[in-house]
Amino acid sequence: MTLLGLSISELGRRLRSREVSARELALEALDRIARLDPAVGAFLRTTEELAMAQAEAADRWLAADPQGAPPLCGIPVAHKDVLCTSGVETTAGSRILEGFVPPYDATVVARMAAAGAVVVGKLNCDEFAMGSSNENSAYQATVNPWDHTRVPGGSSGGSAAAVAARLACATLGSDTGGSIRLPASFCGVVGVKPSYGRVSRYGLIAFASSLDQVGPLTKTVEDSQLVLSAIAGADPHDSTATTEPVGDLAAALHQGVQGLRLGVPREYLAAGVGAGVREVLDQACQRLEREGAELVEVSLPSTEYALAAYYVIAPAEVSSNLARMDGVRFGRGEPAATSLVEAYESARHRGFGPEVRRRIALGTYVLSSGYYDAYYLRAQKVRTLVAQDFARVFQQVDALVSPTAPTAAFLLGERVADPLAMYATDALTLPANLAGLAGISVPAGFAEGLPVGVQVLGPYLGEAVCLRVAAAVEALSDLWHQAPPGTDG
Amino acid sequence: MAELEPVIGLEVHAQLLTKSKMFCGCRAEYLGLPPNSNTCPTCLGLPGALPVINRAAVEMTIRTALALACRIPEFSKFDRKNYFYPDLPKGYQISQFDLPLSLAGQLEFEVDGQRRACGITRVHLEEDAGTLHHAGEIHTSNFSLVDLNRAGVPLMEVVGEPDLRSPREAPQYLRALRQLLIYLGVNDGNMEQGSLRCDANVSLRPRGQREMGVKVEVKNMNSFRSLEAALTYEVGRQTDLIQRGMTIVQETRGWSELEQATVSQRGKEEAQDYRYFPEPDLPPLKVGRELVEQLKAGLPEPPMRLRDRLLDQYEISAEQVLVLTERPQDAAYFEAVVAAGAPPRAAANWQAGPLQALCKAARVEVERCSISAGELADLVRMVEAGEVSGSTARELLAEAFESGASPAALVTERGLAQVSDAAQMDAWVDDALRQLPKAAADFQAGAERALGPLVGAIRKASGNRANPDLAARLLRERLARPGE
Numbered sequence: 025m026t027l028l029g030l031s032i033s034e035l036g037r038r039l040r041s042r043e044v045s046a047r048e049l050a051l052e053a054l055d056r057i058a059r060l061d062p063a064v065g066a067f068l069r070t071t072e073e074l075a076m077a078q079a080e081a082a083d084r085w086l087a088a089d090p091q092g093a094p095p096l097c098g099i100p101v102a103h104k105d106v107l108c109t110s111g112v113e114t115t116a117g118s119r120i121l122e123g124f125v126p127p128y129d130a131t132v133v134a135r136m137a138a139a140g141a142v143v144v145g146k147l148n149c150d151e152f153a154m155g156s157s158n159e160n161s162a163y164q165a166t167v168n169p170w171d172h173t174r175v176p177g178g179s180s181g182g183s184a185a186a187v188a189a190r191l192a193c194a195t196l197g198s199d200t201g202g203s204i205r206l207p208a209s210f211c212g213v214v215g216v217k218p219s220y221g222r223v224s225r226y227g228l229i230a231f232a233s234s235l236d237q238v239g240p241l242t243k244t245v246e247d248s249q250l251v252l253s254a255i256a257g258a259d260p261h262d263s264t265a266t267t268e269p270v271g272d273l274a275a276a277l278h279q280g281v282q283g284l285r286l287g288v289p290r291e292y293l294a295a296g297v298g299a300g301v302r303e304v305l306d307q308a309c310q311r312l313e314r315e316g317a318e319l320v321e322v323s324l325p326s327t328e329y330a331l332a333a334y335y336v337i338a339p340a341e342v343s344s345n346l347a348r349m350d351g352v353r354f355g356r357g358e359p360a361a362t363s364l365v366e367a368y369e370s371a372r373h374r375g376f377g378p379e380v381r382r383r384i385a386l387g388t389y390v391l392s393s394g395y396y397d398a399y400y401l402r403a404q405k406v407r408t409l410v411a412q413d414f415a416r417v418f419q420q421v422d423a424l425v426s427p428t429a430p431t432a433a434f435l436l437g438e439r440v441a442d443p444l445a446m447y448a449t450d451a452l453t454l455p456a457n458l459a460g461l462a463g464i465s466v467p468a469g470f471a472e473g474l475p476v477g478v479q480v481l482g483p484y485l486g487e488a489v490c491l492r493v494a495a496a497v498e499a500l501s502d503l504w505h506q507a508p509p510g511t512d513g
Numbered sequence: 514m515a516e517l518e519p520v521i522g523l524e525v526h527a528q529l530l531t532k533s534k535m536f537c538g539c540r541a542e543y544l545g546l547p548p549n550s551n552t553c554p555t556c557l558g559l560p561g562a563l564p565v566i567n568r569a570a571v572e573m574t575i576r577t578a579l580a581l582a583c584r585i586p587e588f589s590k591f592d593r594k595n596y597f598y599p600d601l602p603k604g605y606q607i608s609q610f611d612l613p614l615s616l617a618g619q620l621e622f623e624v625d626g627q628r629r630a631c632g633i634t635r636v637h638l639e640e641d642a643g644t645l646h647h648a649g650e651i652h653t654s655n656f657s658l659v660d661l662n663r664a665g666v667p668l669m670e671v672v673g674e675p676d677l678r679s680p681r682e683a684p685q686y687l688r689a690l691r692q693l694l695i696y697l698g699v700n701d702g703n704m705e706q707g708s709l710r711c712d713a714n715v716s717l718r719p720r721g722q723r724e725m726g727v728k729v730e731v732k733n734m735n736s737f738r739s740l741e742a743a744l745t746y747e748v749g750r751q752t753d754l755i756q757r758g759m760t761i762v763q764e765t766r767g768w769s770e771l772e773q774a775t776v777s778q779r780g781k782e783e784a785q786d787y788r789y790f791p792e793p794d795l796p797p798l799k800v801g802r803e804l805v806e807q808l809k810a811g812l813p814e815p816p817m818r819l820r821d822r823l824l825d826q827y828e829i830s831a832e833q834v835l836v837l838t839e840r841p842q843d844a845a846y847f848e849a850v851v852a853a854g855a856p857p858r859a860a861a862n863w864q865a866g867p868l869q870a871l872c873k874a875a876r877v878e879v880e881r882c883s884i885s886a887g888e889l890a891d892l893v894r895m896v897e898a899g900e901v902s903g904s905t906a907r908e909l910l911a912e913a914f915e916s917g918a919s920p921a922a923l924v925t926e927r928g929l930a931q932v933s934d935a936a937q938m939d940a941w942v943d944d945a946l947r948q949l950p951k952a953a954a955d956f957q958a959g960a961e962r963a964l965g966p967l968v969g970a971i972r973k974a975s976g977n978r979a980n981p982d983l984a985a986r987l988l989r990e991r992l993a994r995p996g997e
């Protein structure tokens with residue numbers, strides 16, 4: 025078995041006892057990427073030089089202070105390409121940012137580096153994180169390591185596939201409407217969407233600023249907790265990052281679910297949820313009950329409006345966030361353009377893919393004078409209702425349990441021509457973004473040979489209870505050792 | 514047709530004198546730096562970078578709003594104003610739309626000695642854009658070069674109500690506002706360099722009518738003179754159109770210094786839809802009552818009230834008050850000179866006259882010059898007491914201004930104290946009458962002018978130390994009694 029199939033805590037033990045070096049781990053990751061990734065397509069680029077420099081520094085740290093070195097010291101990781109990495113090209117999966125080398129690190133990237141993690145590369149994603157299948161990347165389509173004819177989910181598809189295929193021990197993704205949890209479910213890994221403001225967004229190329237959160241994708245719940253603890257917390261560069269203390273998240277992992285009240289939202293089991301997915305959820309619920317949790321059905325009545333509200337608010341913010349890509353600094357307009365408007369239009373038409381253009385058009389429309397009240401303002405009201413639903417339910421239960429996605433991974437190309445079907449993929453994940461809640465997708469079983477995740481949602485800043493329930497689901501299903509076929513060599 | 518009445522409102526943008534930019538740590542002072550050197554990921558608008566509110570800029574805006582008697586709501590927020598232009602790196606400007614930092618105040622100003630008040634709609638905060646550079650004119654240049662050193666500099670907007678009724682009022686309103694901003698230390702008042710900018714909304718309506726006419730926005734006026742000229746032109750243009758039965762088109766016009774006319778820049782159909790929405794990168798701003806009270810307590814005396822007080826408290830003329838309240842530091846210096854024992858009127862003359870001339874020539878503010886208020890007071894007192902002549906005092910002031918010495922000390926040091934001693938004066942009078950017998954005779958014959966050369970002779974003989982008033986009096990006495 026590859027060393028990259030081990031948990032971070034086990035690797036940490038071996039690094040500290042000098043059974044393995046950070047350099048060896050980095051080389052193994054880079055070797056596996058070279059051998060396996062051509063078929064998976066998770067990486068947009070590898071960062072050999074950076075990785076070797078960071079690995080050597082990690083080895084020195086581990087040698088000098090084995091017990092004091094942080095848990096992530098020497099661990100090979102990779103970042104979704106929406107995170108700015110100083111000196112390393114960052115494209116957000118878009119042509120328009122081709123060649124953009126940020127002069128600064130995202131806060132999360134800097135925190136991972138400060139924790140001794142070793143960056144082996146940048147990961148593919150849907151263009152500007154807009155998509156649920158990774159098929160909107162301008163560069164390549166990542167495939168699902170469990171079945172190369174299927175999508176890995178999106179938009180953090182590269183991040184999920186890289187962990188599933190054991191090409192990195194942990195990756196960072198971003199979640200605006202499910203972009204961490206959905207691919208985590210499709211690829212059989214753990215993915216955490218922290219509460220809005222729990223993790224700094226500084227250096228995260230914005231999709232929808234009021235919904236975006238950075239979070240980890242890993243093989244195990246504990247691994248996710250280690251990464252989350254390293255990146256969470258206040259940041260003077262991000263005014264929307266909360267100054268509430270993060271607390272001891274590790275303690276939550278071993279508390280079990282005895283005495284917890286868990287809600288299953290009725291609306292999340294409505295039509296569209298596949299039988300296989302439903303079965304995985306039912307089994308997980310039965311196991312949780314056997315462990316002492318009380319499961320109750322709850323209702324989140326505004327759920328049916330959440331998708332529509334999301335597809336007003338997110339595109340509105342997109343239309344503004346992406347305005348800076350105008351051909352002046354980013355993208356190149358038609359050299360023969362004869363007016364400023366023509367230069368803008370050509371640069372943006374050439375630089376953006378169809379889904380991004382669609383959302384810019386949508387967002388521009390809903391913010392237009394005369395339409396603002398009917399769309400944007402109404403959507404914000406729905407958003408408030410969605411948040412109120414959750415707030416009411418969290419007075420009765422400690423956490424919610426649901427499917428992460430209505431189905432397992434779908435076929436490549438299956439939903440490309442049908443944007444509405446693609447949007448519906450996120451129906452069960454995006455309400456948590458609208459409400460700013462904590463959420464995790466944890467592998468819980470298989471449906472027709474494909475991984476299926478269970479989503480655990482907690483209240484605002486309820487990362488601990490999510491980790492606690494997810495750890496129980498993980499322990500009860502005991503699947504995390506299973507690697508996709510062909511990746512365990 | 515009824516007489517037409519101009520309705521004018523001004524929108525003033527003022528760069529704030531903060532240390533750093535509005536949303537990042539770059540310097541707010543951007544002039545004279547190499548292009549794009551005063552930048553960071555945030556003000557360059559790089560993907561992923563985020564804004565952080567500059568607290569000092571918020572406080573300066575609240576102070577200004579309080580000085581304009583505005584209401585400060587407890588909640589305020591920033592919004593994005595979306596439009597494309599190469600000097601706007603993010604493709605939107607962070608500004609304030611429906612919940613500005615302040616609302617509903619007023620500004621007092623004077624027109625031809627009459628007090629007027631103009632309503633202030635709001636004072637809000639936003640960020641400045643970068644600057645574009647061309648080879649020659651923008652329309653003929655082959656390129657545009659973008660410099661983002663200015664991008665993100667805090668910009669405060671003071672929106673005035675359309676309460677002005679003639680182009681003459683506009684520069685007076687702007688002067689009063691400019692002075693207030695300078696008093697508050699929030700803006701340097703430099704219109705030429707664009708740290709203070711003014712746009713105007715102009716419409717006409719029949720006198721007595723309540724409804725507004727069609728509004729034209731006039732831009733690009735960068736002096737008081739061009740503001741008045743542009744508004745005079747625009748009011749004339751609109752009057753002419755209406756009198757010829759034509760309609761006014763809602764549009765934006767720019768003042769052309771070259772043509773001395775306003776020129777259409779953008780029609781209504783080309784008007785931008787800014788698609789304002791709340792800035793999601795910044796949490797709403799809560800303005801605590803304690804902060805407002807604290808800022809209110811720290812406000813300086815407003816110029817108008819200071820003028821009233823000086824006029825009331827000291828026996829000085831309105832013109833002198835105007836000069837002495839140009840800046841709060843001027844008034845403070847004046848009051849310090851008076852407090853140190855100088856008679857107010859003389860103190861005002863000396864400060865506004867010789868001392869200010871010296872300061873202007875040396876490009877130094879009075880409070881920073883080498884003559885302290887106490888030193889000026891000593892000198893003024895000596896002149897007033899007749900201990901030193903005015904001309905000597907002026908020379909010594911100039912010398913002391915250069916060298917940093919005390920002018921009063923120079924008087925003693927050089928024995929330049931004015932002589933009023935009777936015996937010495939009599940001797941000088943005798944000499945003068947001997948030297949200029951014709952002048953003496955002329956004076957006695959009734960030629961008043963002939964006294965001048967005689968006083969001059971005494972001044973010369975005394976090395977400028979003879980008290981000229983005393984000399985004149987003695988001469989008159991002597992020449993009225995011939996033969997004695």
Ligand SMILES: [Zn+2]
Nearest residue numbers: 537539553556
């Ligand atoms: Zn900056």
